[in-house]
Amino acid sequence: MKILNQDIKNRTFHPIYCLYGEEAYLKRSFKVRLRDAILDGDTMNYHYFEGKDADARSIIDAAGTLPFFADYRLILIENSGLFKKEAEALVKYLPEMPDTTVLLFVENQMDKRSRLYKAVQARGYVTELKRQEPAYIEKWILTILKKEKKQITRDTMNCFLERTGNDMDLIYSELEKLIAYTQGRDIITSEDVAQIASVQITSQIFEMVGAISAKNGPRALALYSDLLATKEAPMRILFQIARQFNQLLQVRQLSDGGMDSGSIAKKMGLHPYIAGKIRSQARAFTPSALKEAVSVCVEAETAVKTGNLSDQLAVELLLTGLSRA
Numbered sequence: 001m002k003i004l005n006q007d008i009k010n011r012t013f014h015p016i017y018c019l020y021g022e023e024a025y026l027k028r029s030f031k032v033r034l035r036d037a038i039l040d041g042d043t044m045n046y047h048y049f050e051g052k053d054a055d056a057r058s059i060i061d062a063a064g065t066l067p068f069f070a071d072y073r074l075i076l077i078e079n080s081g082l083f084k085k086e087a088e089a090l091v092k093y094l095p096e097m098p099d100t101t102v103l104l105f106v107e108n109q110m111d112k113r114s115r116l117y118k119a120v121q122a123r124g125y126v127t128e129l130k131r132q133e134p135a136y137i138e139k140w141i142l143t144i145l146k147k148e149k150k151q152i153t154r155d156t157m158n159c160f161l162e163r164t165g166n167d168m169d170l171i172y173s174e175l176e177k178l179i180a181y182t183q184g185r186d187i188i189t190s191e192d193v194a195q196i197a198s199v200q201i202t203s204q205i206f207e208m209v210g211a212i213s214a215k216n217g218p219r220a221l222a223l224y225s226d227l228l229a230t231k232e233a234p235m236r237i238l239f240q241i242a243r244q245f246n247q248l249l250q251v252r253q254l255s256d257g258g259m260d261s262g263s264i265a266k267k268m269g270l271h272p273y274i275a276g277k278i279r280s281q282a283r284a285f286t287p288s289a290l291k292e293a294v295s296v297c298v299e300a301e302t303a304v305k306t307g308n309l310s311d312q313l314a315v316e317l318l319l320t321g322l323s324r325a
Contacts, residue, residue: 016124018105025168026129045073054080056090063101134271152188158273163197205240213284217323234311242297249290252282
């Protein structure tokens with residue numbers, strides 16, 4: 001990201017950029033900032049391709065056209081899938097592309113083995129925008145709040161991130177609500193967070209696993225029903241349950257190996273507060289019970305995929321079985 005920021009600030013651009021990864025907020029932010037810096041308000045020298053419309057021939061034709069009364073012609077290509085299929089014509093063209101053309105790829109998925117990936121990497125700049133570390137997210141949140149002349153305590157920050165997770169799109173959306181809700185006040189409190197910030201699936205799953213550890217099947221099923229009412233797909237819930245138990249198992253193993261919460265958080269890329277809560281929850285299970293829970297989750301997924309159980313019933317049976325174990 002440092003290189004992207006430098007290029008935007010200095011207005012010196014690589015011939016090709018490729019942004020990919022799971023952090024949608026950062027991809028969108030850098031896409032817009034690069035586009036605005038390269039074009040500087042110009043719309044005549046701009047081409048946009050998306051999905052199936054982004055075929056190699058059309059891109060090459062647009063890239064070969066010299067800019068009209070401008071330094072650059074920008075071609076923005078989103079979710080093309082070109083990095084996962086044959087794009088030999090584009091691979092051969094990239095070394096010959098005019099210096100006055102800038103290609104900007106924004107992709108959800110990337111095959112690093114593809115010839116196009118290697119060709120882009122050879123002449124341009126490729127970066128994977130992943131979920132960010134807790135320290136980066138906290139600094140980013142504080143920067144946003146400072147601009148709005150708002151303050152937040154450590155405990156309130158922890159409460160907020162526990163509800164939102166590390167998805168920057170979601171965090172930004174919830175921050176906007178909090179800023180509007182606290183208009184006329186400088187301090188954001190935990191009560192404000194409780195009133196405004198949405199309870200996300202990760203928070204519900206955490207409670208669900210807590211109910212399982214307490215052998216409270218009805219509570220686990222009630223939380224499951226609440227998630228279904230919000231239109232969450234049963235298979236997504238199953239994936240999150242499996243992910244939670246897998247995290248608990250990893251944290252339990254690291255903790256049993258003598259690692260403290262801070263070291264565990266750093267190793268697993270978790271917020272320290274969240275790591276502490278997961279470590280505490282992991283103590284409610286034996287390592288063998290956690291391994292068994294992960295295995296049962298895999299069996300439930302297989303049962304759905306093979307058609308032996310419906311997705312909703314599979315999760316219900318999973319929760320009931322784990323609560324009795």
